[in-house]
Amino acid sequence: MRICIDSNQFIFGLSGSDVASETLLKLLPRLEVVIPRLIIKEVTRNLNQSQVKAFYALLNRAPRVSIVDEPVPIELVRKYVGLGLREKADAVIGAFAEWQGARYIISENRHFLNELQSTVFEVVSPEEFLRLYYWAVMENQ
Numbered sequence: 001m002r003i004c005i006d007s008n009q010f011i012f013g014l015s016g017s018d019v020a021s022e023t024l025l026k027l028l029p030r031l032e033v034v035i036p037r038l039i040i041k042e043v044t045r046n047l048n049q050s051q052v053k054a055f056y057a058l059l060n061r062a063p064r065v066s067i068v069d070e071p072v073p074i075e076l077v078r079k080y081v082g083l084g085l086r087e088k089a090d091a092v093i094g095a096f097a098e099w100q101g102a103r104y105i106i107s108e109n110r111h112f113l114n115e116l117q118s119t120v121f122e123v124v125s126p127e128e129f130l131r132l133y134y135w136a137v138m139e140n141q
Helices: 008-013 019-030 037-045 048-059 076-082 091-099 110-115 124-141
Strands: 004-007 034-037 065-068 104-106 122-124
Touching: 004 037, 004 091, 004 124, 008 019, 008 037, 008 065, 008 091, 019 034, 019 124, 034 037, 034 091, 037 065, 037 091, 065 091, 122 124
Parallel strands: 004 034, 004 104, 034 065, 104 122
Antiparallel strands: none
């Protein structure tokens, strides 16, 4: 299952301010994750130097994480602006998730969680994703 992780989850997990985000990051090597360069920039802007090093070390240990540099198709961004998301960030991430075929966006962003109703992917908190992930693991045993 392909997922997209919002910048806040990396920041919370690396700063140690959220247990679910920390747990999510520990699972990163097992997950198929797509991340737009926009999120990488946001994360590194909000971390101190040692946390940035830890962030890149984490990404290097996660072989199924892809950082995508290509621009998100503008038609998809417009679609998500039309759904009520802010053009400069949230609409781009929603469009990115659809474009990359992500099944989930993991975020605690109120705009994603409360305002976005998508049939293409689900927006879940890290706690919700961990429940879904562990349920899927248990079913496959």
